Amino acid sequence: MPITVLMPALSPTMTEGKLAKWLKKEGDAIAAGDIIAEIETDKATMEFEAVDEGVLGKILVAEGTEGVAVNAAIAVLLLEGEDASAADTAAAPAPAAAAPVAAAPAPVASAPVASAPVASAPVASVPVASAPAAAAPVVTGAVEPFQPEVLTTTAYTLTDIPEKTYDKFVRMTVREALRDAMAEEMRRDDAVFLMGEEVAQYQGAYKVSQGLLDEFGPRRVIDTPITEMGFAGLATGAAFKGLRPIVEFMTFNFSMQAIDHVINSAAKTLYMAGGKMGCPIVFRGPNGAAARVAAQHSQCYASWYAHCPGLKVLAPWSAADAKGLLKAAIRDPNPVVFLENEILYGQSFDVPDDPDFVLPIGKAKIERAGKDVTIVTYSRMVGTSLEAAELLAAEGIDAEVINLRTIRPLDVPTILASVKKTNRCISVEEGWPYAGIGSEISAVVTESAFDYLDAPVRRVTGIDVPMPYAVNLEKMVLPDAKRIADAAKAVCYKA
Amino acid sequence: MATTPRRKPRSAKSSEVPDTEELVRYYRDMLLIRRFEEKAGQLYGMGLIGGFCHLYIGQEAVVVGMQAAALDGVDTVITSYRDHGHMLACGMDPKGVMAELTGRIGGYSKGKGGSMHMFSLEKGFFGGHGIVGAQIPLGTGLGFAHQYSGDGGVCFAYMGDGAVNQGQVYESFNMAALWKLPVVYVIENNKYGMGTSVERASASTALYQRGTAYGIPGAPVDGMDVLTVRDAALEAAEHARSGKGPYILEANTYRYRGHSMSDPAKYRSKEEVSKMRTEHDPIDQLKSKLLELNAIDEAGLKEIDREVKVIVTEAAEFSQNSPEPDPSELYTDILVDA
Incomplete structure (x- = not known):
């Protein structure tokens, strides 16, 4: 032929x-x-x-x-x-x-758009189906007009997740809780190792990894050179091969050096591989504003990472959050971005005294129940929001404070149930307003509980400027209890 | 059936002349890559393959020679996006590779990865990465995993002459040398990073010396001669495997086609291309050698041609008959269920 x-x-x-x-x-x-x-x-x-x-x-x-x-x-x-x-x-x-x-x-x-009413030119009219398949199988591209049922499948928790309760507690700092979580998981699984700058001999730039080198040795607690892109990529490659790295960024500001590996290498590979190869890895470290360290060292990355399918993003507030969520992150077979907060490291909280204590990823916690207004927040702003709730209580407003714990997947059922009860909602975060976590919460509540709202959702965020150094200016940037309380009063029309 | 099954792990000395059976296998493996890529180019021309498609034609001796030093089931391979040859040389199924190129469910990544993103843990192939240079820290991590688990494996981490100017390559060299990781870095110098010649991109064009500051030994090798590559690969792999740390090989090679399908390759002369094709073609060179050594006769070569043609034709047919992924696949494989 x-x-x-x-x-x-x-x-x-x-x-x-x-x-x-x-x-x-x-x-x-x-x-x-x-x-x-x-x-x-x-x-x-x-x-x-x-x-x-x-x-x-x-x-x-x-x-x-x-x-x-x-x-x-x-x-x-x-x-x-x-x-x-x-x-x-x-x-x-x-x-x-x-x-x-x-x-x-x-x-x-x-x-062409001008030629006819828009409705008459749907994508489906492309006569793809008429191409004779026998002659040359044709690349069809889009087939049907596509209407997604839900916005995404992995950004939101869509069903209620049960959470165990505990009755014995022990008091510890967030710093100790993080260390214990890593130590327990490293005892449990030899594939888990910790890598980062100053994590071993120096015992951690913020002393989070204190004692780990002594217990696990230099094979599993590894000081790296200052080379974020390099070691983030190296750890990602090791995770492809089945190890379970914990990568410590001295602060998340430096993860910008490595973000290509977090997104392009770690988050996307499972999808690009059709499920054949995953990446069980944890990227952790302090995130958000510290104090008096200026613009390059004070920034919240929750919105940056939560944007990306293929990642889970966690942000603990209390020591219990820190321990339960970090253990869950290390056990999770997916890449997890774990956003800690330096200011919280020294704060003490009650932590369940149970060797099997783990928190479910994707489950928020109602830190304070209330009936008048919902405050949705995470990380250090949980504490500030609880302070605000006390200010509000003094004025007769009963606020409910939701500690998200997980930023992605977002616990939509818990947020919606609260809003349906209070009919008012504000979000609180340290990060910038534009396309921030508050924007997402506002969108979710508006899309799914609009009829329950008695006021528009209001965002309380860091001010839209690079972080200034001067003490008075810096103080103006981050939300405080008064700013949060004022926003809550505004949505209650009591300002 | 992909490339012929390779021998079991063994400790070949580079001075050892490979047996004729092995030589014939290199010939067949290179020919399979050549014919596969030609077919991919053809399917691209028919609109069956879309987007970026970077062909390996001309460079076959590099990966086939390197794989001659790899231990099956232990060693790992990672590369960037000119990756079809590496997949075939690792023993991946041509049908699955071609069907991925056409974006079908029978592809290695169910049609969700495409030309630049395929993986096979079973064959030790870790991609297929689209960001120039990013595969080098990842490959260094594979080396780290070999060392951590003590499996005796080596990672072969490939990059082009374009990637050698990415900063993360040197971050990787530093850590690999510092921790003596078992990694062989293979720089496939095909003279052009897209349309920019090495001379216009690199202050020093002796790319095998790029690890000097870290104490990493490096060697240039004729990447158009599969036996030369094989000898260098055995030495480099032995170095890495024995705990002495990483090794750099600069394989001087040439791609006959453009950078990707839409590249008219105006940055080089037709004479340059045709000189490489006629005087240095890796497949022609080995063919002459085989005939010279009486390792095979013309009839035997024809039989290999025929056999390879059947494999490629079947792959092409499979890649067109395999259905497109079901729409439900859009939402799968984003996360592993915990």
């Missing part, structure tokens, strides 16, 4: 092109790899190489022809032993020319 040579697509966007020049004539012998023609694409003039060997039996499209559709027959190649008459028979049916693949995108262009 002679081979029909088809007009090739020579760029990702090419649908037709000009057959600029034939470099072989009828009767010429052709070897695989020979350049047989020059073709002008939408981008450049390209050389067209033969894939098969044979004799150029017949040229079907003369040189100089413009607008030749991709996959139209342009020549017939005779195989060993075939004579020229075979070319004529082969040319007759012109198999693929009648079913141009390029037709799929083309109709979009032929439905």
Whole structure:
């Protein structure tokens, strides 16, 4: 059977092109790899190489022809032993020319917005289905008009998650809780190791990893050079191979050096691999504003990371959060970004005294029940919001404070149940307002509980400036109890 | 069936002349990559493969020679996006690779990764990465995992001459040397990072010396000669495997096609390309050697041609007959269920 040579697509966007020049004539012998023609694409003039060997039996499209559709027959190649008459028979049916693949995108262009009411040109009208499948299986691209049922499947917790209760507690700092969580998981699983700057001999830049080198040795508690992109990528590669790294960023500000590996390498690989290879890794460290360290060292990354499918993002407030969530993060088979807060490291809280204590990822906690207004917050702002709730209580407003604990997936049922009860909602975060976590909470509440709201959702955020150094200016940036209480009063129309 | 099954782990000395069976296998493996890539180019031309598609044609001797030093089931391979050759050389199924190129459910990543993103833990292939240079810390991490678990494995981490100017490559070199990680860094110097020649991109063009500051030994190697690559690979792998730390090989090679499918390659002369093709082609060179050594006759070569052609034709057919992923696949594989 002679081979029909088809007009090739020579760029990702090419649908037709000009057959600029034939470099072989009828009767010429052709070897695989020979350049047989020059073709002008939408981008450049390209050389067209033969894939098969044979004799150029017949040229079907003369040189100089413009607008030749991709996959139209342009020549017939005779195989060993075939004579020229075979070319004529082969040319007759012109198999693929009648079913141009390029037709799929083309109709979009032929439905100009101005020509007709918008509704008459749905994507579905692209006549993809009519392409004869037998001649050339066609890349169909979009098939049906696509209407997602939910916005995403992994950004939100959509069902209520049960949480165990504990009756014995022990008092400890957030710092100790984090250390204990790592130590317990490292005892449990040899694949878990800790890597970062100053985590071993120095015992942690913020003393979070105190004692771990002594217990686990340098194989599993590893000081790195100052090389965030390098060690974040290295740990991600180790996780591909089945280890369970904990990567400590001295602060999350430095994770900007490594964000390509967090997003492009760790978060996306499972999807790109069709589920064949995952990345069980924890990126942890202090996040958000510390004190008097200026713009490059004071920033909340919750919104940055929560934006990305493939990641889980946790932000503990109390020592119990810190311990229960970090253990859950280390056990989770997915990449987890674990946002701690330096100011909280020294604060003490009650932590369940139970070797099996773990908190569920994706479950928020109502820290203070109330009936008048819902305050949704996370990390250090949980404490500030609880202070605000006391101010509000003094004025007769009973606030409910939700500690998100997990930023992604967001515990939507808990937020909505609270809003349906209080009918008013504010969000509180240290981060900037634009596309912040509060924006997401506001959107979720508006989309799913609009009819329950008695006032628009209001965001309390860090001020939209790089963090200043001067003590008075710095104080103006972060939300305090009064600013939170004022926002709560505003949505209660009691300002 | 992909490439022929490789021998079991063994400790070959680089001075050892490989047996004829092995030589024939290199020939066949290189030919499979060549024909596979030609077919991929053809399917791209038909609109069946979309987006970026970076062909390995011309560079076959590099990965086939390197894999001659790899231990099956132990060693790991990682590379960037010119990756189809590496997949085939690792023994991945051509059908699954081609079906991924056409974006079908039968592809290695169910059609969700494409040309630049395929993986096979079973074959020790860890991708397929699209960000230039990012595979080097990842590969260094594979080396770290080999050392951590004490499995005796080595990671072969490939990069192009374009990637050698990325900062993270040197962050990786530093840690690999500091911790003596079993990694062989293979710089595939095909002379052009997209359209920019090495001379226009690198202050020093002796790329094998890029580890000097970290005390990493490096060597240049003729990347168009599979046996030379094999000898260098055995030495480098032995170095890394024995606990001496990383090793850098600069394989001087050439890609015949453009950077990707839409590249008219105007930055180099036709004479340069045709000189490489006619005088240095890795497959032609090995073919002459095989005939010279009487390792095979013309009939035997023809039989290999035929066999490879069947594999590639079947892969192409599979890649067109395998259905597109079900719409429900849109939402799968974002997270592993905990």
